[in-house]
Amino acid sequence: MNVPMQKGDVVKYIPTATVGKVEDIMEKDGRVWVQLDKTGLYYVSETLAPADPSEYKTTSFKEREVKEYGGKSSVDDIDKMERDVDIGGMMPSGGG
Secondary structure, three states: OOOOOOOOEEEOOOOOEEEEEEEEEEEEEEEEEEEEEHHHOEEEEEHEEOOOHOOOOOOOOHHHHHHHHHOOHHHHHHHHHHHHHHOOHHHHOOOO
């Protein structure tokens, strides 16, 4: 979807539904790249779509993590984070 965008527009990265505000727009190698404030990453403009401003949340991932695990990291918080992560699906299944 190649829609003209401007800095400050609220857009959604279609594959992950990440919503952010346009911080920068640049052209490189014949493509238009758009930087979103939420991630700081550049996305190819064709992968972005206009989003409703109500979908934009001002809480960053880091802030959510702090709220979720109680602010300051303690040994208990680190243990909880380790339990919450399931890497079972990422483990190799064959022998060496």
